[in-house]
Every structure is written in structure tokens, then in C-alpha cells.
Amino acid sequence: AQQGRIREKTYGKQKIYFADQEQLPAASDAELHGLDGQIAELSAKVQLLQQSCRQMEAELKELNSSMTTAEMTGEIRELRKDCAGYKEKLERMKSATNHVSPEEKEKVCSEQKLFCKEWRRRKRMATELLDAILEGYPKSKKQFFEEVGIETDEDHNVTLPA
Numbered sequence: 001a002q003q004g005r006i007r008e009k010t011y012g013k014q015k016i017y018f019a020d021q022e023q024l025p026a027a028s029d030a031e032l033h034g035l036d037g038q039i040a041e042l043s044a045k046v047q048l049l050q051q052s053c054r055q056m057e058a059e060l061k062e063l064n065s066s067m068t069t070a071e072m073t074g075e076i077r078e079l080r081k082d083c084a085g086y087k088e089k090l091e092r093m094k095s096a097t098n099h100v101s102p103e104e105k106e107k108v109c110s111e112q113k114l115f116c117k118e119w120r121r122r123k124r125m126a127t128e129l130l131d132a133i134l135e136g137y138p139k140s141k142k143q144f145f146e147e148v149g150i151e152t153d154e155d156h157n158v159t160l161p162a
Contacts (some may be wrong), residue, residue, distance in 0.1 A: 003018065005020060005023070006020060119160060120160060130144075
């Protein structure tokens, strides 16, 4: 600063030093236009290179995420082994002799319908009876169920089959 190569400015308690621009050579308008043209040309090159880089990165990402030939061969081998196992299982199921006859199936289905119908009827009767009791009961339905020890289908997440 004492030799005059840099300048010093004081802002409050801080001092800032910067180059003395009067000592630097001044550029002519022609040089400035030339530099502007050069900047624009280099900026265009940078844009092209960045775009090319993004394309190459996308291609690299795609290639890295795809399977190699060895991985693909191993995957095919595994799938063929699984397929053979499923074919064998299917053949065993087809050759099995312990199939359920249509008469037995119909009998089981009709029994299930009968039991579900009875379940609904009994549930409706119990609900009507409990509602009649709760009409004169001073506490809530939940408290009554806890005192009496009633467990509902909803307590155990049970639903009637359709």
C-alpha cells in the first residue's frame, strides 16, 4: 500500500485492500469486443461439452443398471431350474388320486352355508337381547360388555363369510 501497488480503504474498523486499477493497461473497444466474442465462443463450447457429458452419463447409468452377460446367464439358469421344479410339482398334483369328489365338495359347501346362517341368526338374537338390556343400563355398552365378560366378533377381527 505504501508503494502504491495496492489501495487501502477503511470501512469502520475494517481495512480492505484491492489492486490499483489505474496502473493496469486500459483495453480498447476493439479488444473488448474481441474478448466478448471469445467468451461467447467458449461459452458455446462449454454448453456443447456439458450436453455431451450429460448424454454420456445417462448412457453410463443405463449400462450400469443393466445386467451383464454372466448375470443374465445365471438368471436364465435359475429360472429354468424354477420352471422344472414347478412342472414337477404340477405333475405330482395331476397324478394325485386323493381328489375331493364333487358330492363331498357340495356337502361341505352346504354345511358351511347352514353354519353361517345359524351364526348370523344367533348373533342377531344376542345383539337384540343385549340392546334390550342396555336400554335401562346407566353405563356404556363397552363397560357392560367388560363387566359381563362378553367378547364380540369385532374384538377378535372376525367377519362372517359372504
